Amino acid sequence: MPIIAPSFLSANFLNLQADCDMVNQSLADWFHLDVMDGRFVPNITFGPMIIEFIRKASTKVCDVHLMIEEPEKFAEQFKNAGADILTVHIEACTHLHRNIQQIKSLGMKAGVALNPHTPVTELSDIIQDIDLVCLMSVNPGFGGQKFIPQTLDRIKQLRRMTVEKGLNVHIEIDGGVTLDNAASIVAAGADVLVAGNTVFKSANPAETIRQLKLI
Ligand code: DX5
Ligand code: ZN
16 A cells, blocks of 8 residues: 655645644555745745644654755754655755765655656666655646656656665655546555645545545
């Protein structure tokens, strides 16, 4: 069964407690929290302060997706806010190896995210050092976009790489995940499904999470 990570980008920020309670009580596994800086992506969301509040209301793994430049400047703040997994974008890191070592030395799991145009082969010399790859299946910046179909081939290619190297790395798919495409995403080799709109804009979010989990 896949790990389900509802993205709070689509949550109700006037009543985060209610959405945290819903996810805590659901079959979801992780809280996916999207940090945007208005530079790396054309949108601004929230930072460590909001994550610290969400962390206090959460009983699950806190999966923080940084869509920011110079993530090394903030890694410690996100650790202090309660991040369990910290994911940085390969396109935002000149010294990716150093960034990953920093995240791990702070006691977090390290993830690397790839934009839809970045070849998965760019990970071939670093994959053994990371815990998670976040493959963007939309261009990062906004919830509610349409899944880019080439992602399925990218998942297969990446899964082949981890199997060949004998590595246990999560493949997380982020963007446009729905009840209709989730099964094919998992069949291609992904094991973590991020879902924002599909969960939070549905009539019964906990039931939608259950359906994604049992896909
Ligand atoms: C997009 C974010 C996603 C977003 C996914 O830049 O990284 O996590 O919330 O939203 P949906 O599932 O609505 O495409
Ligand atoms: Zn995300």
